[in-house]
Amino acid sequence: MSLTPVQQSKTYELVIDRIKQAILDGSFPPGSRLPSVKSLSDTLGVGQAAVREAISALRVLNLVDVRQGDGTFVAQLDTRSIAQSIARREAMAQADVHALLELRMWIETGACRYAAERRLDSHLVEMSDIIDRMDRDLGNAQLGEEADWAFHYAIAKASHNPYMQTLMETVSERIQGALLASRLALYRIPGEDERLVQQHKAIYDAIKQRDSTSAMKAMQDHLLHVSSQLRGGEVI
Structure with a gap:
């Protein structure tokens, strides 16, 4: 899967879905580094604030690890842990x-x-x-x-x-x-x-x-x- 621009700006929920799907379908395999915030912003056609918001949410979902000064990396996938995180996020x-x-x-x-x-x-x-x-x-x-x-x-x-x-x-x-x-x-x-x-x-x-x-x-x-x-x- 290739990332395609999000049609609505400032819709971080849709940015989450795009990145999450790219992770789950293997476009970004476990351990790989995600593109920079600026690069994702340009590719998806949204503001950098929306990308940062999405990455924060993906971190809560245990889908990514944010390493200060090094970038954002796709976490090792634990299906049960992800399901529990998604359930918590929906309640939130x-x-x-x-x-x-x-x-x-x-x-x-x-x-x-x-x-x-x-x-x-x-x-x-x-x-x-x-x-x-x-x-x-x-x-x-x-x-x-x-x-x-x-x-x-x-x-x-x-x-x-x-x-x-x-x-x-x-x-x-x-x-x-x-x-x-x-x-x-x-x-x-x-x-x-x-x-x-x-x-x-x-x-x-x-x-x-x-x-x-x-x-x-x-x-x-x-x-x-x-x-x-x-x-x-x-x-x-």
């Missing part, structure tokens, strides 16, 4: 989803408040364009997930708080990686894509009206709904 990923949703609740309700108070017309145009994309892409889970994140990031920009925007940028890769599969699953629930679009429209309308209280409430309702659906609960 599920915990990550809910922890990250709690973090988003804290960050994004505050971002909505300040966006409602400080937004410019240009921010409204950006948000409206994204919602139009959501409407056009109903039924396309991948595009819906991408537009969803773009909308939330646009709110952070509209808050005019550079630290809030930086915080969103810092956690974006972790959030996207942990939530990608779950978010795509959400869009496969009948009618869910339309419900999510309506929730984003409610957030947008409150920000447009400069109603910070309603904007915070709309964001809170949206994130609680997402959390409930991911847990298999009823719509809030």
Whole structure:
């Protein structure tokens, strides 16, 4: 197997899958050294941060050994150990989803408040364009997930708080990686894509009206709904 570029940038879960498959199918045999972070970044078409994140995860899975100053090497494969590590990682990923949703609740309700108070017309145009994309892409889970994140990031920009925007940028890769599969699953629930679009429209309308209280409430309702659906609960 030859490594092929990952189509989405900043998706470390997909980078993990590419490298893991290359290891398991023998392209990188036990004891061999992986290409450098820069080389993997160029080959896979992702940022170096995504590659580092993936290597850290592969290390947890006992698939690679990272030797300071010497490089990253494929570990000797122990099937039972790998299976146990993968099971642990899947449990951690599920915990990550809910922890990250709690973090988003804290960050994004505050971002909505300040966006409602400080937004410019240009921010409204950006948000409206994204919602139009959501409407056009109903039924396309991948595009819906991408537009969803773009909308939330646009709110952070509209808050005019550079630290809030930086915080969103810092956690974006972790959030996207942990939530990608779950978010795509959400869009496969009948009618869910339309419900999510309506929730984003409610957030947008409150920000447009400069109603910070309603904007915070709309964001809170949206994130609680997402959390409930991911847990298999009823719509809030």
